[in-house]
Amino acid sequence: MKTLEELERIRKETLEKINLRKDRSGVRIAVGMATCGIAAGARQVMMAILDELAKRNVTNVLVTETGCIGMCKLEPIVDVYMPGQEKVTYVKVDEKKARQIVVEHVINGHPIREWTIENYE
Amino acid sequence: MLYRSHVMVCGGTGCTSSGSDEVAERFIEEIKKAGLDKEILVVRTGCFGLCELGPVVVVYPEGVFYSRVKPEYVPEIVEEHLLKGRPVRKYIYGESLEEKAIKPLEETPFFRKQRRIALRNCGVINPEDIREAIAFDGYKALAKVLTEMTPEQVIEEVKKSGLRGRGGGGFPTGVKWEFAYKQKETPKYVVCNADEGDPGAFMDRSILEGDPHSVLEAMAIAGYAIGANHGYIYVRAEYPLAVKRLKIAIQQAREYGLLGKDIFGTGFDFDIEIRLGAGAFVCGEETALLNSIMGKRGEPRPRPPFPAVKGVWGKPTIINNVETFANIPPIILNGGEWFASIGTEKSKGTKVFALTGKVNNTGLIEVPMGTTLREIIYEIGGGIPGGKKFKAVQIGGPSGGCIPAELLDTPIDYDSLTSAGAMMGSGGLVVMDEDTCMVNVAKFFLEFTVDESCGKCAPCRIGTKRMLELLDKITSGKGEEGDIEKLEELAKTIKATALCGLGQTAPNPVLSTLRYFRHEYEAHIKEKRCPAGVCTALLSFVIDPEKCKACGICAKNCPVGAIFGKPKTPYVIDQEKCIKCGTCIDKCPFGAIYKK
Ligand SMILES: Cc1cc2nc3c(=O)[nH]c(=O)nc-3n(C[C@H](O)[C@H](O)[C@H](O)COP(=O)(O)O)c2cc1C
Ligand code: FES
Numbered sequence: 014m015k016t017l018e019e020l021e022r023i024r025k026e027t028l029e030k031i032n033l034r035k036d037r038s039g040v041r042i043a044v045g046m047a048t049c050g051i052a053a054g055a056r057q058v059m060m061a062i063l064d065e066l067a068k069r070n071v072t073n074v075l076v077t078e079t080g081c082i083g084m085c086k087l088e089p090i091v092d093v094y095m096p097g098q099e100k101v102t103y104v105k106v107d108e109k110k111a112r113q114i115v116v117e118h119v120i121n122g123h124p125i126r127e128w129t130i131e132n133y134e
Numbered sequence: 135m136l137y138r139s140h141v142m143v144c145g146g147t148g149c150t151s152s153g154s155d156e157v158a159e160r161f162i163e164e165i166k167k168a169g170l171d172k173e174i175l176v177v178r179t180g181c182f183g184l185c186e187l188g189p190v191v192v193v194y195p196e197g198v199f200y201s202r203v204k205p206e207y208v209p210e211i212v213e214e215h216l217l218k219g220r221p222v223r224k225y226i227y228g229e230s231l232e233e234k235a236i237k238p239l240e241e242t243p244f245f246r247k248q249r250r251i252a253l254r255n256c257g258v259i260n261p262e263d264i265r266e267a268i269a270f271d272g273y274k275a276l277a278k279v280l281t282e283m284t285p286e287q288v289i290e291e292v293k294k295s296g297l298r299g300r301g302g303g304g305f306p307t308g309v310k311w312e313f314a315y316k317q318k319e320t321p322k323y324v325v326c327n328a329d330e331g332d333p334g335a336f337m338d339r340s341i342l343e344g345d346p347h348s349v350l351e352a353m354a355i356a357g358y359a360i361g362a363n364h365g366y367i368y369v370r371a372e373y374p375l376a377v378k379r380l381k382i383a384i385q386q387a388r389e390y391g392l393l394g395k396d397i398f399g400t401g402f403d404f405d406i407e408i409r410l411g412a413g414a415f416v417c418g419e420e421t422a423l424l425n426s427i428m429g430k431r432g433e434p435r436p437r438p439p440f441p442a443v444k445g446v447w448g449k450p451t452i453i454n455n456v457e458t459f460a461n462i463p464p465i466i467l468n469g470g471e472w473f474a475s476i477g478t479e480k481s482k483g484t485k486v487f488a489l490t491g492k493v494n495n496t497g498l499i500e501v502p503m504g505t506t507l508r509e510i511i512y513e514i515g516g517g518i519p520g521g522k523k524f525k526a527v528q529i530g531g532p533s534g535g536c537i538p539a540e541l542l543d544t545p546i547d548y549d550s551l552t553s554a555g556a557m558m559g560s561g562g563l564v565v566m567d568e569d570t571c572m573v574n575v576a577k578f579f580l581e582f583t584v585d586e587s588c589g590k591c592a593p594c595r596i597g598t599k600r601m602l603e604l605l606d607k608i609t610s611g612k613g614e615e616g617d618i619e620k621l622e623e624l625a626k627t628i629k630a631t632a633l634c635g636l637g638q639t640a641p642n643p644v645l646s647t648l649r650y651f652r653h654e655y656e657a658h659i660k661e662k663r664c665p666a667g668v669c670t671a672l673l674s675f676v677i678d679p680e681k682c683k684a685c686g687i688c689a690k691n692c693p694v695g696a697i698f699g700k701p702k703t704p705y706v707i708d709q710e711k712c713i714k715c716g717t718c719i720d721k722c723p724f725g726a727i728y729k730k
Binding site for chain 1: 136137138139140142169172173194195196216217218219220258259265266268269270271273274277281390391396398399
């Protein structure tokens with residue numbers, strides 16, 4: 014190791030990957046992954062979210078899976094928890110929507126209201 | 135790629151022996167089968183501290199704690215928890231289960247009162263991956279020291295922290311470093327004492343297995359502070375996993391240029407070698423350890439000269455314990471004052487203990503100095519199993535002593551423990567309940583020191599042997615008036631005249647049990663009675679005529695034919711012939727035989 018910058022780079026790079034073991038204060042995204050969710054494509058949604066986060070170097074977001082909340086026909090369901098804000102529940106999410114949720118809501122802080130459960134007709 | 139979930143499978147010695155390797159393999163296999171291997175990472179860690187409950191598995195980000203995981207549970211955990219997000223309650227550690235929720239690991243009673251500084255990364259990182267250590271600030275303190283601080287400033291910071299040696303002696307670390315720094319002779323050396331010889335202790339082993347880089351980093355910092363370029367880690371060969379992880383860690387640190395020449399381009403060189411010890415207790419004593427490193431017999435020598443003046447190869451050397459070193463990087467990063475704000479007036483920081491014996495949660499814990507024994511035993515430890523009464527806690531190992539129930543509110547710090555007749559020692563805490571005979575406990579520790587005495591000085595070699603003979607005599611029912619006084623006299627003489635710490639402290643277990651449990655010694659001697667019902671020679675085995683069904687099974691199984699009877703009348707044991715082996719108790723189908 015010749016420089017401090019190099020150490021700092023390795024630290025940051027690796028921290029992104031393992032920070033979820035220590036830091037519980039950031040944003041949390043939960044994808045419904047019961048049988049219903051998986052059948053509706055929740056797996057691809059989850060992968061899209063992970064991929065989008067990685068692409069944009071977002072580190073303080075935890076992606077978890079959650080169980081069935083009893084609205085199977087609205088799956089895939091994605092909950093976004095931002096610190097200090099009410100949870101926002103998106104329904105019928107697909108890969109494309111998932112990527113946009115990451116960008117608009119998680120990164121830019123603007124929930125996409127028309128996809129949330131309240132606005133589902 | 136980011137992994138959304140990490141499955142941490144404990145790879146400490148405790149869990150490895152309860153089968154965690156297989157559990158980890160099974161996780162990898164099942165995760166792959168479920169197609170989750172791009173989302174979920176399996177990590178082998180160091181000890182979490184709850185080895186009793188091993189194999190231990192923690193799933194992040196939730197921090198769900200699975201205990202006693204068998205390989206056959208794994209498919210269900212993968213399917214339900216990892217795939218569908220429903221933690222499998224029946225395999226989860228009971229204390230973290232609530233009616234509707236599952237508490238993360240850190241919020242369980244076992245962890246809540248702890249404060250992890252030396253153990254900060256144990257169970258959190260993969261110890262065989264230097265990048266994970268770096269992610270949680272590994273080598274950042276070394277970088278800071280080399281680029282921003284002078285050796286004097288480093289020593290000043292360590293002095294300010296109030297850190298005292300965790301290997302037993304409790305000597306202020308900063309003062310020790312300063313002493314070595316002032317020596318003119320070169321080269322100088324840094325030695326890490328990882329001999330850890332106390333029976334039942336595994337604090338140092340767990341640090342080496344769980345976070346070896348913290349020790350390497352601290353040794354390099356120490357080297358910079360005193361002006362040394364070479365370090366030795368003296369570790370017992372009985373710690374194969376620790377040795378393996380150390381070797382990997384040293385290798386990786388060299389590859390990353392964090393050990394070796396010109397670290398961070400500052401011109402500072404430092405490298406570390408491992409020296410294996412054969413596991414003699416006395417080799418943990420610093421002068422014996424020095425001899426052993428140099429390939430001589432592991433025997434102590436008188437001090438002065440202190441190692442700081444004449445150590446390895448006759449050159450100035452500092453010797454510090456593993457846990458002492460593990461505290462150094464956080465002290466450098468957060469400042470000496472931060473560390474000094476934790477703990478008590480005279481004992482700063484935290485201490486790691488191996489909590490064992492008659493307590494519900496046995497394991498490895500780290501608490502701030504000043505925590506009381508009651509908090510440790512009843513809150514973290516979860517109390518005494520089986521509704522038994524607490525009797526005493528042994529602290530400090532073979533050099534320490536027993537603390538009785540009246541003193542349970544003693545805060546853990548160097549001075550309080552010493553004035554209670556025990557000592558901080560290296561961190562063994564053995565809890566004893568009402569079924570423990572205190573004379574027997576003293577005998578156990580003395581047997582250990584008699585075995586481990588190197589024999590170089592007479593008080594230790596002969597004196598401890600004489601003391602043990604007296605204890606043998608007392609526990610076998612042959613004690614006489616005056617034996618206690620003889621024990622006390624021997625103890626005083628040995629303490630005053632033995633060559634090294636081993637002998638000087640060997641009488642402590644006897645003295646402290648005499649101080650608080652003299653009545654038990656007296657009961658053995660005067661009434662030929664062991665109040666706890668442990669010393670077999672003082673017990674008789676009797677058959678309760680009410681319960682005896684005269685089946686004759688006991689008589690058939692008695693190896694010496696000491697039991698007689700006829701059909702329909704209760705059997706009796708001939709006390710003259712009985713050898714108190716206990717076979718009859720085990721064999722009696724009616725529980726009619728007891729000891730008294
Ligand atoms: C008999 C005996 C055994 C010892 N065993 C150990 C040991 O296993 N580990 C240890 O760190 N210190 C042990 N010590 C203490 C060392 O002599 C020395 O004080 C210590 O390593 C200094 O490091 P510290 O100041 O960081 O505690 C032992 C001392 C004696 C007298
Ligand atoms: S070895 Fe696994 S918890 Fe201690």
